[in-house]
Amino acid sequence: MNSERIEFDAVVVGAGLAGAAAAMVMARGGLNVALVERGQKPGGKNYFGGAIYTHAIAELVPDFMDRRPPFERPVTEAGFWFLARDGLTRMTVQGGELNADPADAYITLRANFDAWWAQQAQEAGALLIPKTTVVDFLRKQTGEVVGVVTDRPQGEIHAPVVIICEGVNNLLAQKLGLIDHDLEPATLALAFKQVISLPMETINARFGLQDEHHGLAASVLGDVSLGLPGMGFVYTNKGSISIGLGMMLDQLAEYRLRPYDILQRYLDHPAIAPLVQGGQLLEYGGHLIPEGGYHAMPKLYTDGAMIAGDAAAMVNALHWEGTNMAIIAGKLAAETALEAHSRGDFTARVMSRYEDRLGEGFILKDLKQYRGFSRFLETHPQFMDVYPNFLNDSLGQFFSAYGKPKKELFNGMLGALTNRRSLIRAAGDIVSMARSVMGW
Amino acid sequence: MFHALVAIKQVPDTTNIRIDPDTGNLVREGVPAIMNPYDAHALAAAVEWKRKLNGRVTVISMGPPSFTTTLREAIELGADRAILLSDRKFAGADTLATSYVLAEVIRAVHSDDPVDLIFFGKQAIDGDTAQVGPGVAVRLDFPIVTYAVNVRAIDLNEATIVVERKTERWTEVVETPLPALVTCEKEIAAIPFAPLPDLIKSLRYDPEIWTLAGPVEFAADEIGVRGSPTIVYQMGTPPLPEAGEKINTREAGVSATLDLVFKKAEDAGVLDAMLGGAQ
Ligand SMILES: Cc1cc2nc3c(=O)[nH]c(=O)nc-3n(C[C@H](O)[C@H](O)[C@H](O)COP(=O)(O)OP(=O)(O)OC[C@H]3O[C@@H](n4cnc5c(N)ncnc54)[C@H](O)[C@@H]3O)c2cc1C
Numbered sequence: 001m002n003s004e005r006i007e008f009d010a011v012v013v014g015a016g017l018a019g020a021a022a023a024m025v026m027a028r029g030g031l032n033v034a035l036v037e038r039g040q041k042p043g044g045k046n047y048f049g050g051a052i053y054t055h056a057i058a059e060l061v062p063d064f065m066d067r068r069p070p071f072e073r074p075v076t077e078a079g080f081w082f083l084a085r086d087g088l089t090r091m092t093v094q095g096g097e098l099n100a101d102p103a104d105a106y107i108t109l110r111a112n113f114d115a116w117w118a119q120q121a122q123e124a125g126a127l128l129i130p131k132t133t134v135v136d137f138l139r140k141q142t143g144e145v146v147g148v149v150t151d152r153p154q155g156e157i158h159a160p161v162v163i164i165c166e167g168v169n170n171l172l173a174q175k176l177g178l179i180d181h182d183l184e185p186a187t188l189a190l191a192f193k194q195v196i197s198l199p200m201e202t203i204n205a206r207f208g209l210q211d212e213h214h215g216l217a218a219s220v221l222g223d224v225s226l227g228l229p230g231m232g233f234v235y236t237n238k239g240s241i242s243i244g245l246g247m248m249l250d251q252l253a254e255y256r257l258r259p260y261d262i263l264q265r266y267l268d269h270p271a272i273a274p275l276v277q278g279g280q281l282l283e284y285g286g287h288l289i290p291e292g293g294y295h296a297m298p299k300l301y302t303d304g305a306m307i308a309g310d311a312a313a314m315v316n317a318l319h320w321e322g323t324n325m326a327i328i329a330g331k332l333a334a335e336t337a338l339e340a341h342s343r344g345d346f347t348a349r350v351m352s353r354y355e356d357r358l359g360e361g362f363i364l365k366d367l368k369q370y371r372g373f374s375r376f377l378e379t380h381p382q383f384m385d386v387y388p389n390f391l392n393d394s395l396g397q398f399f400s401a402y403g404k405p406k407k408e409l410f411n412g413m414l415g416a417l418t419n420r421r422s423l424i425r426a427a428g429d430i431v432s433m434a435r436s437v438m439g440w
Numbered sequence: 441m442f443h444a445l446v447a448i449k450q451v452p453d454t455t456n457i458r459i460d461p462d463t464g465n466l467v468r469e470g471v472p473a474i475m476n477p478y479d480a481h482a483l484a485a486a487v488e489w490k491r492k493l494n495g496r497v498t499v500i501s502m503g504p505p506s507f508t509t510t511l512r513e514a515i516e517l518g519a520d521r522a523i524l525l526s527d528r529k530f531a532g533a534d535t536l537a538t539s540y541v542l543a544e545v546i547r548a549v550h551s552d553d554p555v556d557l558i559f560f561g562k563q564a565i566d567g568d569t570a571q572v573g574p575g576v577a578v579r580l581d582f583p584i585v586t587y588a589v590n591v592r593a594i595d596l597n598e599a600t601i602v603v604e605r606k607t608e609r610w611t612e613v614v615e616t617p618l619p620a621l622v623t624c625e626k627e628i629a630a631i632p633f634a635p636l637p638d639l640i641k642s643l644r645y646d647p648e649i650w651t652l653a654g655p656v657e658f659a660a661d662e663i664g665v666r667g668s669p670t671i672v673y674q675m676g677t678p679p680l681p682e683a684g685e686k687i688n689t690r691e692a693g694v695s696a697t698l699d700l701v702f703k704k705a706e707d708a709g710v711l712d713a714m715l716g717g718a719q
Binding site: 156313 | 614633634635636637640643645
């Protein structure tokens with residue numbers, strides 16, 4: 001049989017957001033790039049909320065709006081929904097910044113978006129190799145990575161630099177020793193969601209959206225996660241709703257909770273059910289999110305290799321920001337690969353420039369700043385229980401005419417909170433929330 | 441050197457297909473397109489023999505430009521050359537017009553680079569006619585073996601093959617001179633996980649597109665709608681068969697049940713056929 005040696009200037013593992021970004025930048029820099037994806041098509045198996053942030057896309061494809069990206073709707077309304085046991089308080093913002101054109105974020109579905117995103121890399125000259133899984137690395141005797149091994153017969157690809165963008169399940173990072181342990185449930189959220197189809201007009205009416213060029217992205221706190229740390233989300237697509245929630249994996253295991261039971265309970269909530277009523281279930285799925293933050297990050301490079309995106313735990317859990325970090329990290333890794341090629345040096349010395357580049361931008365800064373957040377909700381369960389209910393009850397009372405002196409009413413409202421949690425401790429919660437977000 | 445030719449068709453994945461209850465038409469929207477499974481197995485067999493005999497495989501197909509996806513997949517699975525017959529005027533062809541076009545193309549390929557063996561799937565899963573392969577064989581005047589499950593031997597010196605074919609009762613072993621045409625069952629060969637070099641080759645490969653403009657000449661009244669005398673009168677979903685009668689053998693007893701079954705068969709006039717089939 002023919003045993004031709006397959007050679008490229010660079011290999012990227014995984015055609016997700018990070019991988020296609022890396023391939024695009026290297027191909028534009030003149031490298032011969034193989035973008036290896038295990039799925040039938042890019043995005044076929046990928047899953048998120050979600051919304052994609054345009055700042056990251058524009059950095060790589062400035063004229064992206066002319067290239068017909070498969071967006072569902074722009075995010076023109078964003079914020080929190082606080083779900084009480086029997087009610088809902090919405091705190092969302094619209095207009096102002098959110099009316100920018102192009103918008104700051106667009107709601108999309110990954111199967112469509114990833115295919116388009118990888119297409120941009122292909123148009124730049126990268127070769128997308130689908131249906132192929134990278135299972136190991138080619139290494140010199142001295143350890144430097146010089147290519148990958150795939151699951152196909154005669155499946156070795158030689159290249160002096162490999163960028164690993166394999167997503168949250170970082171088997172290859174483990175294989176390479178960039179991280180010395182398997183995935184830890186305590187640093188992972190399991191997110192699960194349904195895509196429910198509804199007529200466009202029904203969505204507009206139910207969510208108060210002017211037309212299909214307006215969309216809502218809401219994070220839902222409160223009676224979604226059974227008092228455990230977790231957050232729900234609702235996104236309006238054109239003709240469907242993406243709705244789901246994420247909870248920490250270790251707690252799902254500890255309390256023996258079944259994701260579909262929790263999701264069903266959320267969908268049956270009296271304030272949520274009318275929003276999805278009569279819809280048809282299109283998709284149901286789950287995906288892990290690496291929420292360990294800064295502390296959970298692997299080593300980011302070694303001789304001949306770098307790692308980017310979810311594989312390197314680059315996610316800001318509070319803001320559902322992962323796609324933009326993945327894209328920018330992919331780009332910075334690619335720039336480092338280009339530098340390595342121009343110097344003809346692929347050792348860790350040059351690869352370390354990747355970490356420098358990450359340090360200069362928002363990624364490492366944000367990840368450091370938010371490093372406490374993943375544990376914050378765990379030590380402050382009142383955010384899932386006391387506060388949403390208090391908000392709902394007190395606002396409800398405020399806007400009711402009881403025929404009683406208002407002073408009595410306000411005392412009653414305060415009482416409703418202090419019954420549940422003392423004022424001092426409530427003030428303390430707000431400070432420590434701010435702390436974990438501001439990174440104090 | 442051994443030269444195999446495989447005719448393939450791209451079809452909607454009928455495991456995912458729905459019928460519009462109002463119009464009776466297939467709903468093709470959103471249904472993924474795949475290589476007709478029987479053709480994929482036929483191609484796998486051709487490639488196995490190519491590797492054994494150090495030969496080459498040409499694939500041909502007739503259809504819209506979107507068929508290039510499937511022809512690339514054929515390269516991935518080990519074909520060396522792919523030709524797509526694509527022209528608006530070919531559209532609307534029934535099995536008669538299709539077999540005409542394919543036969544003319546094969547004639548052209550054959551005169552440049554003689555073909556030893558032609559592989560077809562036994563039928564396409566969207567039309568299920570099983571007519572195109574035989575139609576081509578007749579037009580080319582090649583011997584044909586249908587429902588092949590195994591190509592046992594190919595002898596290029598003697599120009600013969602030995603093929604096993606499946607019938608309802610038994611397996612026939614047929615020897616026939618080359619060049620010949622076989623239509624294949626799935627058992628003919630397993631579809632391999634393609635080696636990486638073949639996959640990469642397929643990603644960079646552009647099938648040859650042949651049109652009415654050339655290189656083959658076609659008679660205008662034998663192609664497309666004009667060359668297709670078949671008229672679809674009506675399409676619909678067959679009614680589900682009614683649930684059969686259930687007999688609890690424990691309560692009724694085995695011999696009473698058998699008597700009943702034989703009696704019902706007799707009443708329905710199928711007893712002889714039933715007994716004949718059991719021999
Ligand atoms: C429910 C949910 C909601 C989210 N919502 C948002 C949101 O609204 N906004 C936001 O910005 N982020 C959101 N995120 C996070 C975001 O989706 C991720 O951070 C982002 O997808 C990471 O991109 P990536 O390229 O690193 O990894 P992925 O997108 O996971 O891509 C990895 C790719 O590598 C491939 N692959 C893996 N291993 C191999 C291998 N060995 N060989 C070949 N290919 C391989 C996979 O098939 C996949 O295509 C959400 C995540 C979830 C789960």
